[in-house]
Amino acid sequence: MELDERDKKVLQAVIDSYIQTGAPVGSSFISEKFSLGVSPATIRNIMAELEEMGLLTHPHTSAGRVPTDKGYRYYIDSLISIERNTDEISSQLQRPVELHGGDIEDLMEEASQLLARLSRYTGVVVAPAEPESSYKHIEFVRLRGRQVLIIFVTSGGVVQNKLIGLDETLSQHELNAFAAYLDQELEHSTLADIRQRLLERMHEDRAAFLRLMEETYRASVEVREKDKEKVYIGGASQILENPEFADMEKLRALFRAFEDKYKLLRLLDRAVAAEGIKVFIGSENPFFEMQGCSLVVGTYKAGGEVIGTLGVIGPTRMQYRQVIQVVDYTSRLLSRLLSERYQRGMIDYDER
Amino acid sequence: MELDERDKKVLQAVIDSYIQTGAPVGSSFISEKFSLGVSPATIRNIMAELEEMGLLTHPHTSAGRVPTDKGYRYYIDSLISIERNTDEISSQLQRPVELHGGDIEDLMEEASQLLARLSRYTGVVVAPAEPESSYKHIEFVRLRGRQVLIIFVTSGGVVQNKLIGLDETLSQHELNAFAAYLDQELEHSTLADIRQRLLERMHEDRAAFLRLMEETYRASVEVREKDKEKVYIGGASQILENPEFADMEKLRALFRAFEDKYKLLRLLDRAVAAEGIKVFIGSENPFFEMQGCSLVVGTYKAGGEVIGTLGVIGPTRMQYRQVIQVVDYTSRLLSRLLSERYQRGMIDYDER
DNA sequence: CTTAGCACTCAGATGGTTAGAGTGCTAAAA
DNA sequence: TTTTAGCACTCTAACCATCTGAGTGCTAAG
Numbered sequence: 001m002e003l004d005e006r007d008k009k010v011l012q013a014v015i016d017s018y019i020q021t022g023a024p025v026g027s028s029f030i031s032e033k034f035s036l037g038v039s040p041a042t043i044r045n046i047m048a049e050l051e052e053m054g055l056l057t058h059p060h061t062s063a064g065r066v067p068t069d070k071g072y073r074y075y076i077d078s079l080i081s082i083e084r085n086t087d088e089i090s091s092q093l094q095r096p097v098e099l100h101g102g103d104i105e106d107l108m109e110e111a112s113q114l115l116a117r118l119s120r121y122t123g124v125v126v127a128p129a130e131p132e133s134s135y136k137h138i139e140f141v142r143l144r145g146r147q148v149l150i151i152f153v154t155s156g157g158v159v160q161n162k163l164i165g166l167d168e169t170l171s172q173h174e175l176n177a178f179a180a181y182l183d184q185e186l187e188h189s190t191l192a193d194i195r196q197r198l199l200e201r202m203h204e205d206r207a208a209f210l211r212l213m214e215e216t217y218r219a220s221v222e223v224r225e226k227d228k229e230k231v232y233i234g235g236a237s238q239i240l241e242n243p244e245f246a247d248m249e250k251l252r253a254l255f256r257a258f259e260d261k262y263k264l265l266r267l268l269d270r271a272v273a274a275e276g277i278k279v280f281i282g283s284e285n286p287f288f289e290m291q292g293c294s295l296v297v298g299t300y301k302a303g304g305e306v307i308g309t310l311g312v313i314g315p316t317r318m319q320y321r322q323v324i325q326v327v328d329y330t331s332r333l334l335s336r337l338l339s340e341r342y343q344r345g346m347i348d349y350d351e352r
Numbered sequence: 353m354e355l356d357e358r359d360k361k362v363l364q365a366v367i368d369s370y371i372q373t374g375a376p377v378g379s380s381f382i383s384e385k386f387s388l389g390v391s392p393a394t395i396r397n398i399m400a401e402l403e404e405m406g407l408l409t410h411p412h413t414s415a416g417r418v419p420t421d422k423g424y425r426y427y428i429d430s431l432i433s434i435e436r437n438t439d440e441i442s443s444q445l446q447r448p449v450e451l452h453g454g455d456i457e458d459l460m461e462e463a464s465q466l467l468a469r470l471s472r473y474t475g476v477v478v479a480p481a482e483p484e485s486s487y488k489h490i491e492f493v494r495l496r497g498r499q500v501l502i503i504f505v506t507s508g509g510v511v512q513n514k515l516i517g518l519d520e521t522l523s524q525h526e527l528n529a530f531a532a533y534l535d536q537e538l539e540h541s542t543l544a545d546i547r548q549r550l551l552e553r554m555h556e557d558r559a560a561f562l563r564l565m566e567e568t569y570r571a572s573v574e575v576r577e578k579d580k581e582k583v584y585i586g587g588a589s590q591i592l593e594n595p596e597f598a599d600m601e602k603l604r605a606l607f608r609a610f611e612d613k614y615k616l617l618r619l620l621d622r623a624v625a626a627e628g629i630k631v632f633i634g635s636e637n638p639f640f641e642m643q644g645c646s647l648v649v650g651t652y653k654a655g656g657e658v659i660g661t662l663g664v665i666g667p668t669r670m671q672y673r674q675v676i677q678v679v680d681y682t683s684r685l686l687s688r689l690l691s692e693r694y695q696r697g698m699i700d701y702d703e704r
Numbered sequence: 705c706t707t708a709g710c711a712c713t714c715a716g717a718t719g720g721t722t723a724g725a726g727t728g729c730t731a732a733a734a
Numbered sequence: 735t736t737t738t739a740g741c742a743c744t745c746t747a748a749c750c751a752t753c754t755g756a757g758t759g760c761t762a763a764g
Contacts, residue, residue, distance in 0.1 A: 027758080038707090040757095041708070041709095048758095060713085060715070061712085061713045061714055062755090062757045063714080139491055141489045141505050155495060155496070159513040161511040240607060241604070246600060248592060252592045376726090392726095393740095397736095397737085411746095413744045413745055413746095414727060415725080
């Protein structure tokens with residue numbers, strides 16, 4: 001695909017205009033608004049070339065040109081230069097953004113909403129994966145009656161809790177003893193190990209604690225599941241502002257996709273590999289069979305390590321330049337906050 | 353408002369038909385399909401009366417009749433008899449529904465999705481309020497480096513956790529001692545008391561624990577906030593299936609309302625007072641300024657006490673009879689599960 | 705290689721006509 | 735007095751024809 005300078009300029013002009021207005025772009029429009037110093041006729045010739053290469057299309061004979069997915073791809077890969085300039089975004093905000101979620105869940109929720117607010121599309125954040133978490137601590141708290149609260153803590157700081165009712169009364173003392181026993185038995189085990197060992201123990205141990213073990217086992221399973229599932233979506237309603245979603249069929253498909261968190265997750269996770277920001281355009285993505293939708297994904301880190309992904313979903317006709325900046329900005333912001341929070345006292349982060 | 357038997361039958365016929373088809377109902381249609389033994393002309397006269405009373409309207413001169421909000425109100429209050437018959441719903445399901453969420457959050461999420469699935473509209477569940485929770489237990493777990501996990505447990509079994517980084521290293525031993533100290537100090541205090549006392553102590557105590565106290569204080573504040581906020585919405589996309597939401601403006605307003613959880617919460621909470629099932633039609637509700645939307649709300653209980661609300665949001669033209677049954681069914685189901693879960697060993701619930 | 709000129713195409717707007725559904729009213733029938 | 739048949743009237747939605755304008759593609763001249 002060899003485009004000379006002028007071809008590139010025309011392609012860029014068409015895509016920029018189309019992103020702006022949403023209407024097919026005609027040759028005379030380009031010739032007038034962009035000072036390329038050539039007549040509409042020449043522009044037409046170039047457009048015809050670009051169409052031949054599959055970068056533009058025609059809705060119908062007498063309409064202007066519209067970018068294809070391939071066109072957007074080229075646009076993003078070669079034409080726009082993204083300024084990694086957080087200042088530009090910061091200055092758009094009346095006051096510096098603050099995320100202050102008390103716990104991680106709140107923080108993720110807020111981050112997804114921030115993405116939505118800044119981009120005017122829909123924000124998505126996938127909670128940190130906890131791949132190598134191991135056993136840290138268990139606690140049984142006796143509440144009124146025979147209720148016992150199981151609190152299961154992993155080395156990564158993930159807490160799974162579960163309220164159960166026992167068939168017989170156990171004192172707090174007995175519970176503590178049993179917790180201490182488990183702490184000792186399971187120290188440093190991985191989640192998989194824990195499950196294995198608990199199963200073994202359940203065949204030997206006293207009946208009184210059987211139920212506790214059983215439930216601890218379940219809690220350990222749920223740690224994994226819970227973590228896997230968490231996808232935060234912010235500003236889903238914003239996407240309705242875009243005229244491209246006037247079509248009910250499309251809209252329904254999109255919202256169903258939002259509800260199918262598992263698919264979204266797989267989609268977002270593909271971006272984890274690389275550290276930069278990735279853009280998936282329209283049909284490019286096999287997991288998200290949504291025509292007309294693009295996705296801008298980035299990652300966030302804590303303590304120098306990539307631990308999760310976040311991004312923006314919008315129509316293919318998206319303000320890519322701005323959105324890429326927004327994702328970049330938010331990913332840095334979130335990374336900084338997480339690092340501050342987790343590592344205070346260990347590492348000094350001073351990139352404010 | 354005195355309607356004789358025949359008037360009522362006509363009103364019911366009109367509303368039933370309209371709910372079914374979504375199209376304005378004409379006099380001849382009623383006369384034919386419902387065996388009232390009168391001619392269309394008579395039906396027309398009756399319809400005119402009903403219109404005068406504000407129970408029906410006219411989209412335009414030559415169209416059939418459509419119920420007004422007032423009409424629906426009358427319909428629900430006086431015309432439909434709801435069979436509290438869970439069998440009818442159960443038999444609609446291929447297999448009995450099961451909710452099996454590991455923790456409460458999962459359970460609520462599943463319940464909202466169940467509501468949506470059964471009703472074909474959108475399900476909403478408000479998490480149990482924890483009005484009178486008091487202090488139960490605190491735990492500090494040392495993770496790697498200077499990270500400490502604070503686990504704050506209330507008497508109701510709500511767990512708030514928070515990961516912090518300290519400026520200096522404290523041993524697990526020291527942490528335990530401090531936790532024991534707090535356990536003793538704060539035993540049986542209400543949340544408000546705790547905050548009060550922590551603030552007092554923070555002026556006296558050793559600097560080393562100051563940070564811990566501070567964060568414990570914050571955690572106690574967040575328990576409250578976290579609880580307040582949780583609204584689970586299931587099947588929001590389902591509402592798109594209804595033709596009445598083809599109007600983008602309406603749709604946007606609705607989805608924005610879904611995102612404004614706080615408002616939803618206030619709306620749902622109004623239903624807590626009474627135990628039965630309530631229906632809010634269209635404009636009847638001041639908090640939810642949505643024309644064209646109705647809400648069917650119920651409550652759920654644990655151990656005989658009402659602890660939360662749940663409901664279905666759909667268009668005013670809603671299958672009320674079915675939805676009321678669905679809400680009733682789900683509320684019983686959820687109540688039973690919660691009771692089993694919380695109270696196992698204390699009370700025997702055997703209404704399966 | 706560029707550009708002016710021109711015929712051609714097609715979507716979308718405009719407007720008039722028609723068919724059909726359903727009403728309200730009146731006067732006759734029960 | 736109530737019900738009903740009959741009929742004129744109203745309004746929507748669908749259909750069709752027409753028109754306009756935007757924008758193209760092609761050709762031939764610059």
